[in-house]
Amino acid sequence: MPQIAYLECVRCHAQISAEKPQTVHAGCPVQPPGSLYVRYDLTTLEGTNPDEVIASTAGAPWRGMWRYSAVLPDVKPVTLGEGWTPMLHSKRLTNAYLKEEGTNPTGTFKARGLSLAVSMAKQYGLRKLAVPSAGNAAGALAAYAAAADIEAHIFMPRDVPFANYVEAIAYGAKVTLVDGLISDCARIVAERREEEGWFDISTLKEPFRVEGKKTMGYELVEQLGWEYPEAVFYPTGGGVGLIGMWKAFEEMEQLGWVKPGKRPRMIAVQAAGCAPVTRAYEQNDNASQMWQNAATFASGLRVPKPYGDHIILDILRASDGIALSVSDEDILNSILDWAKYEGIFLSPEGASVTAAYDQLIANGVLSPEDKVVLFNTGSGLKYTDVTSNAMGLVRP
Structure with a gap:
């Protein structure tokens, strides 16, 4: 496991010691203060074979998040068996893969x-x-x-x-x-x-939640044979999963662990009733504005102003990505569609992604030949009350 070299402010790039617990960069000249990224000295891993590194990790071949301990902090894990979630190939959509995060402990990413x-x-x-x-x-x-x-x-x-x-x-x-x-x-x-x-321990107000979520980026690339897909769709409330994956892609390229190619287009999906990032993207702003009267049954997307909105928008532009929003009606229709025809009970947040994929195929932004990864960030079983309400379903 690598030692942490330092923590880096994402706004002013100041380097801060990780010897004591940190939140955001208190001395940042930019407001709001920058979040902190964990940086390692990865030089000894450059040019290595990722499969060999993972196989040599203590605990291998256990297929969990900590299989990537070579690129995580040197710490004794508090683990409940998280990570290495299934990559399910849609039976109807030729080049669409669903990353099923609902199999994690507590049912979500x-x-x-x-x-x-x-x-x-x-x-x-x-x-x-x-x-x-x-x-x-x-x-x-x-x-x-x-x-x-x-x-x-x-x-x-x-x-x-x-x-x-x-x-x-x-x-x-x-x-x-x-x-x-x-x-x-x-x-x-x-x-x-x-x-x-x-x-x-709020989203992006401490450095290590990003590190845990970046393992989704390592996993999806490994599960696709150490190759990038053309696009990654991610339901975006706080957006840490999207941010973490982008950090993983940067690290994998430094290590030579991913086959050469363009990084995926990152697709940030929000609910129409709470879409601050989509609005900022469409207006070409560098940060979002507080969304008033936020309302959607996709509760994980009901974040009226993400702390890391500027990071998300930078990633979308760097990747030729897109931010878009979908209605609660389309979310519910996609939940029912995937349940009936794929046997997968999506969370409302995950269904926002599958609905958005249908939109981008229909309007020609993406082709059915493009290999894409769609993230279902949680099990639909955690949402039976709000989903049944949206369906108008009552106990017989």
């Missing part, structure tokens, strides 16, 4: 980021972690904090899918339901963290 963030928190000796969440990060933090014997303080909108509330309570977290959105939850954490002694 959030397990990756929180596994690594909690592992590092335990190594740093932190005892109280706090998070604002649209739902799934709350469940993941609660689970990994329980495994690490760390206190979890969770703030969620009152109308999150009920499964998120139940699991957080069951794991023993201290849960507060808030009348508002994730932005209101984040404000409460920011106001109380110093007095309460919490370490804020």
Whole structure:
């Protein structure tokens, strides 16, 4: 496992020591302060064979996220078996592959980021972690904090899918339901963290959730034979998964682990009822504006202003990518379509991606011959209450 060389501010590129736990770059001359990326000295891995490196890793051939420990922090994992999720080839769409993140612990991709963030928190000796969440990060933090014997303080909108509330309570977290959105939850954490002694583990306000989620980039490339697809579709609320994968592509190219070729077009998908990144992309802005009256049953997409919006927009432009939004009606139709014809119960966020793929094929932006990876970021079974409401379905 590599030693962390330093933490790098994504805005001003200052280098900061990782010896103590860090949030954002407090001394950043840009506002809001830049998030921190973990940087390693990877020179000893340059030109190596990735399969040989992975096979030589302690614990191999276990097929989890920590198979990539050669490019992750040197830390004892707090693990529940996260990662190495299936890459499912659509039976109807010739060149579409679904990355099924619903098989992770707690049923969503959030397990990756929180596994690594909690592992590092335990190594740093932190005892109280706090998070604002649209739902799934709350469940993941609660689970990994329980495994690490760390206190979890969770703030969620009152109308999150009920499964998120139940699991957080069951794991023993201290849960507060808030009348508002994730932005209101984040404000409460920011106001109380110093007095309460919490370490804020919010999206992009600590360095290690990105590191956990970058493993999705390593996995999808490995599962495609160490080759890039033409496009990657990602449901974008906070956008950390998309950001993490882009960081993984950068590292793989430095190491020579991916076959030469153009990086994938990154497709950021939002709900029409909360689409700040899409609006900023369409207006050619460098950052988004707060989305008023955000409303969608895809709760993970109900983020009125992502902290890393400027990073997401930079990635979209660098990759010749796109941001687009889809209606709740199209999301529901895609849930039912994939359930009936593919046997896969998508989360609403995942169904936003499959609906967006249909749109881009229909309008000729992509061709059916383009190999694409569509991310279903969570199991549809975590959303049975909100999905049944959208369907107008009641218990007989």
